[in-house]
Amino acid sequence: MNPNEVKIKIDGVECVAKEGEYILNIARANGIFIPAICYISRCSPTLACRICLVEADGKRVYACNAKAKDGMDVTTSSEEILEERRAIMGVYDINHPLQCGVCDQSGECELQNYTLELGVDSQNYTIADCKRESTNFSSVLHYDPGLCIVCERCVTICKDMVGDNALSTGPRNGAELDKELKESMPKDAYAMWNKLQKSLIVPSDESGQTNCSDCGECLSVCPVGALVSRDFVYTSNAWELKRVPATCSHCSSGCQIFYETKPTSISDRSDKIYRVTNEWNYVSLCGAGRFGYDFENSGATKDEKQFTKAIKAFKEAKAIRFNSTITNEEAAMLQSLKKELGVKLINPEAKAFQSFLKDFENYRGESLYSGNYKEMMSESNFIISVGSALRHDNPNVRYTFNNIQKLNKGAGLYFHPVGDTLIESLGKNVTPIYHTPGLEEYALYLVLDLFASKDELPKETKNYLESFHKKATKTVQETIMEDVTETVVDEETGESKEVTKKKPKVVEKEVEYVANELASLLGAPEGFGDIFEKMVAKADNFSMVVGEDFYAHPRAENLAKLLAFIEQYTAIKIALIPPKTNSLGVALICDLDEKADGYTIGYNEAGDFRLSALGDGDLDMPALNQQEGTFTNMHKRVVPTNAALSYNGYELNDIMSALGLGEQLSIDWTSKLPTRKGFEALSFDALPNGFTNAGEELRGYMLKQKATKAKAFEVEKPDESYKLEGEIAYRCNPQRQFNDFTNRAHQIFEPFALYVSEAKAQTLGKKVKVEIDDVSLELPVEIDAKMSGDVVKVPDFLSSKEIYPLFNAGRFKQVKISEV
Amino acid sequence: MNEKQKYIMLDLGGTPLTPWCRFKRVVKRTFRIELFIGLWVTIREMFKTLFMGKSHTTKYPFEKMPIPPRYRAIHDMLRLLESGHYRCIGCGLCEKICISNCIAMETRYDENQRKEVSEYTINFGRCIFCGYCAEVCPELAIVHGARYETASEQRASFSLFEDMLTPIDRLKEQEEFAGYGAPTPWADKNIKKTPLAY
Ligand code: SF4
Ligand code: SF4
Ligand code: SF4
Ligand code: SF4
Ligand code: SF4
């Protein structure tokens, strides 16, 4: 047995678990049922419901927050415990409106389930009800306080996982409990009721609106029908919906989702997606995944004329331009076209990522990257983010960053040129370093300086780092005890005498310290040295996430070297964030080309002949909710997705077949993904898509990582000539927008606009002209309330706007902005 | 013969061999006492109908039999007597329980924050008139009516919500349903009351 493993007995069943694990989680992992309402895995226990009461070694404890100790003996139910639980459920049922008949949660409601499970068949308690009215918390959230049981799950997930902290408990102004009940009622039920009578859920913001990320995680965790999406309210019973397990196709997190479908209407019996749900104990979605589901290419048919043209176009084509919102199978087909027909494959964003990944792999001597986001979330207590606008680029990396602060009592360093007040608010140990764009190399040198043991570093690097350490003096205020001599006159004798007393005095003192000029060069906050000391004090598990800013950086290769260097000389584990949904898959499967001339086929991109899943091309393609296939996500996992909606047009595989290169079905390509890149020769139908009760992910398979011979290298000094000053634009999408497909969804409202901080907006009008090199764009101005600083954000989610090339694949650019 | 089959041979008497024997058997089987009883009943009833005006025949379609409450014909959708609003709350239980999967409905969140039943239909081409929907309905909204004449140019003629709903001007004539799904006269006795002491 592992030294940090414990053995406990639950209802006589031997269970082995990690030390410090909660009893509830151990029971769940071993298939033992303990009722629990307020607990969410991966979040902190709140003890709001108290129904998870069990007996451990004869003492009453709450299973969701009692940690297992070796040899513990747990009983999950006894007459007394059941009595207590029944009373708790009874209390929840008081004044709960009898409207299961219309409630959206009916059939999957935990209040219904536990009321039945615990056999509450009569009501013993009563209290006057108070007026509670429905409101909308945001453009997507609908709250019916009448149904709310104040389990606080919504508050918990928003704080511990999402990080917006947009919900809290507020006053209910309910009637006071009869004091006598304290004696006569089971005590946990009384305590719970007492609290229940006093609270309801309100947005943390005084405006009564959440002004949040609109991720909808709060809706998904709500055990009753209190929090529901505004779009879904009263449109369908849960049991009428067919759940299609799939993978979200909007970003590289590749979250597991369920598309829930049912016929569109009585007259139109074709399926429609009504909502997206998730296994919220193990997966947390963002607003794009949850609300951006209706992007299907509907009404496509097999247009033979266009198909013939397509075949001609493919025979003629010199290049295929595509993006990374495609499946691995499609990527493999494109690669096969390259091999057989010699076309060039153009995908600039995946190309940049591919070269960066290749460099990084070469220098570190292993394929892919060492960091694993799941392990990070559960184990790391110090996280560094570089090169990514964490709030926008990848919601799940942001959740990881946040969860580390909240659950692992960790710390976080956030290097980025764009100010973000949400990231700052994630924890008191989060320190943002808002540096000038172009200084990313310095940021990595600072990381080296902070985390590497100096003696192991090559001399040159060591000297270089030390050249930044300057002795400096600073004035500190100190309280010292000072001898004060006073003359006191003795009242009785009239004699005066001198008495010496100690008195505190604040003095200013000059002290010497070592100033780190690297930190100040990057614009780290005042007194960074001390702040860092505090941050790192309790940390022992370090991780770092690297974003898209680095991939097409003019100094990308040196950045890759520096990262490999950091991995070699520090204990930091590094993980890359692939820029788009399947960038990692495309980077592994396709040999991408830099440039191409001549006749081009565009797949969801511009081209002479356009294949499009948006329905606006020369030949229709299925959208990703109409296709089976796999993605390679940032967790280095190959995950399957399924078709939720039917599609009657041609697929890429049909074109392949017509060219004599096809398989019978698209998913026959799954087993043909390149094994030398870490894929496995497994057929699509052999891939699972689920989680075990213990939270273990059984989705597809993990890519195999292979050791390679590390290339010798020397890191270069930073090149300051790429520093950007003046008016700067950052290529970055608003939250919930990732691509043309999210934009298509009717519940994603974020417009294509220039996003600026509130302060910056004061200096701009409603509409501005943005000049990037010699191209000028007219964009409306939108305030991003969580942005700070002067940099502006230009989105690139609409491929037709051709924003990506304007930034030369990079993300920062000097621009001229003028009011229109 | 297979040993295991164990056929039992019946003694049916001999098969008549000659035509004469066959004729004799026909006569014997035909002229039994039951024939004359039957004839007597017919003549008696004919006499009653013709001369005494006592008939057992309903003159359909001019005359219709009363339908007992438990008869299950085309559904009715009832209204609340007080407000006239339809009773159906859109809970979807009938849709779920329907054994032939022939009920479909659409609901939405309306302006008064209520669940509105925007469309409701029963496909009578598939309905087997089992009565489950009426039995499960918590609101006594869907019930079986007495409309058994279902010949029509189109099946769709009586399958929409409006077709089944009590016409608002005939609300007064709406009768409480006593068939499947109606509460029993002793239902009150089985209910535990919730305390409302305040
Ligand atoms: S809204 Fe739902 S999740 Fe939030 S406290 Fe109420 S019942 Fe719990
Ligand atoms: S939608 Fe997301 S961010 Fe907004 S309140 Fe709910 S959980 Fe929090
Ligand atoms: S967009 Fe990304 S984070 Fe959001 S649900 Fe989809 S995969 Fe998950
Ligand atoms: S009577 Fe039976 S078959 Fe007909 S609609 Fe009702 S439940 Fe369905
Ligand atoms: S069971 Fe009754 S109340 Fe529910 S949907 Fe059907 S008719 Fe309406």
Ligand code: FES
């Ligand atoms: S689940 Fe443990 S107190 Fe609610």
